[in-house]
Every structure is written in structure tokens, then in C-alpha cells.
Amino acid sequence: MGQALSCGEREESGLFGAVGKGEVERLEAMVDADPSVLEETSGYGRLSALHVAASNGRIEVVSALLDLSLNPDILNRYKQTPLMLAAMHGKISCVQKLIQAGANILMFDSLHGRTCLHYAAYYGHSDCLQAILSAAHSTPVSDSWGFARFVNIRDGGGATPLHLAARQSRPECVHILLDSGALVCASTGGYGYLGSTPLHLAARGGSLECVRELLAWGADRHQVDSSGRIPYTVALKHKHRVCAALLDPSSAEPLVWPSPLKFISELNPEAKTLLETALKEANMEREKALLKETVYSLPSLDSIVGADDTASEASDVELCCICFDQLCTIEVRPCGHQMCAHCILALCCHKKPNPTAACTTAPVCPFCRSSITQLVVAEIETSNDLELEFSPSNSKPRRSRKSNFSEGSSSFKSLSAMGSFTRLGGISPGKIAAECNVVIDKP
Ligand SMILES: [Zn+2]
Numbered sequence: 001m002g003q004a005l006s007c008g009e010r011e012e013s014g015l016f017g018a019v020g021k022g023e024v025e026r027l028e029a030m031v032d033a034d035p036s037v038l039e040e041t042s043g044y045g046r047l048s049a050l051h052v053a054a055s056n057g058r059i060e061v062v063s064a065l066l067d068l069s070l071n072p073d074i075l076n077r078y079k080q081t082p083l084m085l086a087a088m089h090g091k092i093s094c095v096q097k098l099i100q101a102g103a104n105i106l107m108f109d110s111l112h113g114r115t116c117l118h119y120a121a122y123y124g125h126s127d128c129l130q131a132i133l134s135a136a137h138s139t140p141v142s143d144s145w146g147f148a149r150f151v152n153i154r155d156g157g158g159a160t161p162l163h164l165a166a167r168q169s170r171p172e173c174v175h176i177l178l179d180s181g182a183l184v185c186a187s188t189g190g191y192g193y194l195g196s197t198p199l200h201l202a203a204r205g206g207s208l209e210c211v212r213e214l215l216a217w218g219a220d221r222h223q224v225d226s227s228g229r230i231p232y233t234v235a236l237k238h239k240h241r242v243c244a245a246l247l248d249p250s251s252a253e254p255l256v257w258p259s260p261l262k263f264i265s266e267l268n269p270e271a272k273t274l275l276e277t278a279l280k281e282a283n284m285e286r287e288k289a290l291l292k293e294t295v296y297s298l299p300s301l302d303s304i305v306g307a308d309d310t311a312s313e314a315s316d317v318e319l320c321c322i323c324f325d326q327l328c329t330i331e332v333r334p335c336g337h338q339m340c341a342h343c344i345l346a347l348c349c350h351k352k353p354n355p356t357a358a359c360t361t362a363p364v365c366p367f368c369r370s371s372i373t374q375l376v377v378a379e380i381e382t383s384n385d386l387e388l389e390f391s392p393s394n395s396k397p398r399r400s401r402k403s404n405f406s407e408g409s410s411s412f413k414s415l416s417a418m419g420s421f422t423r424l425g426g427i428s429p430g431k432i433a434a435e436c437n438v439v440i441d442k443p
Pocket residue numbers: 320321322323324325326339340341342343344
């Protein structure tokens with residue numbers, strides 16, 4: 001990158017020696033004696049003191065220099081700002097400090113025409129990426145450019161931050177960018193092969209996690225680049241066989257995160273994590289079947305899914321009345337019915353979201369048919385509550401075995417017979433049995 005710091009012996013005792021070692025007092029004394037010392041640059045890249053401090057994570061020096069009212073957007077030879085270098089090297093405290101001091105997040109360097117967001121994504125520093133995106137919400141950028149446009153900002157080669165994160169196998173950054181509105185099917189200009197989508201680039205990089213993430217956000221396995229190749233072809237060419245198995249257009253479609261639904265975009269962080277985990281698990285189950293046919297075994301996959309099964313077996317919290325397999329973790333508003341994250345997700349993903357359609361009809365609660373307006377985390381009983389529940393005076397069944405039901409045949413009549421409506425948000429079991437003799441949609 002040409003960012004290596006030149007630390008010649010001459011510089012050891014000078015400005016850059018003090019900056020490199022974080023010697024704030026010596027630095028301030030030097031500036032007092034001769035303010036023009038701050039105009040010195042280091043090496044061929046013409047790095048300023050602020051560049052060097054930011055890329056080395058010398059937060060105390062960065063603060064001191066900014067206090068001396070040094071321009072936070074000072075440029076090096078490649079028109080890179082200190083913020084770009086801090087994002088490149090993952091120096092989160094310097095990123096935050098520079099943004100606080102008013103550093104412009106919308107500057108392009110002359111090397112690749114990239115912004116600080118591109119660099120954070122390329123080098124996989126998700127904390128820096130997140131800080132820059134948060135800043136984009138509150139700085140003039142959102143007024144002048146619009147946040148969505150900033151997230152999808154293109155570099156000199158036509159690559160968005162999502163393209164770079166996918167190519168460099170940075171699944172965390174891929175996730176944050178998609179969650180912030182990055183376009184999953186955007187094609188590049190000159191970066192990679194002409195017309196590559198993030199999925200092509202993830203296939204090239206061979207990151208299973210990135211491929212999974214992109215598919216879960218609706219990336220199209222059929223989209224071709226300008227040489228007519230689909231991502232599957234790219235993965236095969238580079239011998240990423242596990243990625244290729246998921247990218248094979250003839251294999252089963254994964255579940256796609258229902259982002260167009262209003263209540264999904266309004267989820268609180270806790271409920272969101274539950275649903276995201278459920279989506280991942282559901283897709284991994286599908287993967288397991290797909291990957292059985294390949295020569296690879298995926299121990300990580302088995303351990304994750306296996307561990308979760310054990311956890312649900314061990315706890316004695318109310319089981320979901322739809323699948324009788326998972327625990328009730330999500331409460332539907334306004335009606336208050338509860339179900340597991342897997343079932344609510346299956347309900348929301350039932351109609352594959354169409355990104356071109358302006359509005360998607362919200363799903364209804366399978367118990368009472370009222371429109372879902374919000375999802376929250378269901379309150380889980382503490383262990384104290386559980387002991388109470390198991391006292392002799394309270395003998396109602398707390399768990400139901402899924403073996404009692406064949407999949408897809410559950411109806412409310414059989415459910416109410418099981419006495420499993422204890423947690424349906426204050427609605428009496430009798431009332432539900434009376435008005436709900438409908439068969440539940442199989443999610
Ligand atoms: Zn369920």
C-alpha cells in the first residue's frame with residue numbers, strides 16, 4: 001500500500017519520532033518552538049504527522065494534533081485522509097476521534113478512488129465500518145447524498161464497499177453493509193470481472209460465510225457477469241466446491257431475510273438477533289442436505305446445529321405451539337401470541353420478498369389472524385418461576401413432545417386438547433378453541 005512509515009534515523013529525534021512513540025509533550029514543545037514543523041511530511045507518500053498517528057492508533061497524539069487545530073482532512077500524496085488510514089488499519093478510537101473532529105467521510109483518494117468506507121470494508125474492520133456508517137446518518141452527508149447512496153458509493157473501478165468486503169471474505173462487514181441497505185445485486189464496473197455482483201466476488205474469494213450471507217439477503221444465483229458467468233461457475237473455476245454447492249442454481253433456494261416487511265425493519269436488537277440466528281440455522285439445515293452430496297464434511301456446521309439442539313432439550317420453557325420443537329422466543333404484537341423464531345421467520349419468508357415491489361403484505365398471526373405490526377422478545381421465565389411451575393399444586397404440562405404430531409397436521413382443536421395455550425397472552429384457551437378451528441398454515 002505504500003503506507004509503511006519511513007523512520008529514518010534523522011526522523012527518530014524529530015517530529016515523526018515523537019509521533020511514532022506517542023510523546024505528546026515533546027511534540028507540543030516542538031510545535032511551540034516552531035509551528036511550521038507540522039507541515040513536515042514523511043516518506044514518499046508524504047504522510048503528515050496526523051496520518052502517521054492515525055494509522056498507528058496513537059489516539060493521544062491524534063487528539064493533541066487536532067487540538068492544535070490541524071485540519072482533520074489533510075491529504076497525503078494519494079489524497080488519502082488520516083481517517084482513511086485509520087479505517088484501513090482498524091484503529092477504531094482514531095476513527096471515532098477524527099469523525100468527532102469533523103473529518104469528512106466523503107473524500108475519495110487518487111489511488112483507487114476509494115473512501116474511508118471502502119477501506120474499512122476491504123480490510124474487514126467492522127467496528128470502523130459501523131462508526132463511519134453511524135456518522136453518515138448524522139453528518140451533512142445524509143442531507144447532501146442520502147444515506148442509501150453513501151452505503152452504495154462506488155470507487156474508481158465501480159466497486160461498492162459490499163463488493164470489496166465480499167471479495168476479501170469479510171462476512172461481518174458484508175452483514176453490516178447489507179443490513180444498512182447495500183444493494184445485494186449491484187454489478188461492478190471494472191473491478192474484478194466486468195459486471196460482477198457481490199455474489200460473484202464472494203464465489204471468487206471462496207468465503208462460505210459471505211456466500212451464505214449474500215444468499216440470505218436475496219442475492220440472485222442466476223445473475224451473469226459480462227462474460228456470461230454465474231457465481232456458480234466462478235466458484236467451480238476456483239475450486240471452492242462447498243461454495244459451489246450452495247451457488248448451484250438447481251439446488252434448493254435458501255430462506256431470504258424478509259427485509260421489505262415494515263415490522264422487520266423496526267425490530268429491536270434483541271428480537272433481531274433471535275430472528276437472524278433462526279434464519280442462519282434454518283439455512284444451515286438446508287445446507288446440510290445439500291452438502292451431504294459433496295465430498296466435504298462440515299464439522300463446524302454440525303457442532304453449531306448440534307449444540308443448539310442440546311440447549312433446547314435441556315431447558316424447560318414453553319415449547320412453540322406450531323412446531324413443538326423450539327422454544328417460544330418471539331411475541332407477536334398486538335395480539336400477544338408467542339411462537340419460536342424459526343416459525344415466525346418461516347411465516348415472514350413464506351412469500352419471497354420482491355425487492356421491486358413497493359409494498360409487501362404483512363403476514364398475519366397464525367393463531368388469531370390479526371395483522372402483525374410488531375415482534376418483540378417473549379419473556380422467558382426465570383429458574384425460580386420454573387420451580388414454582390413444577391410444584392405439586394401446579395401440574396399443568398410444561399412440555400409437549402413433537403413426536404405426538406405429524407408435521408403439517410396440527411390444528412387448533414388438537415392443540416387446545418394438549419392444554420398448550422398457557423402462554424397465549426391472556427386469551428383464554430376456551431375462546432381460542434371456539435373461534436379458531438382453522439388449520440394452521442404450515443410455515
Ligand atoms: Zn415453532
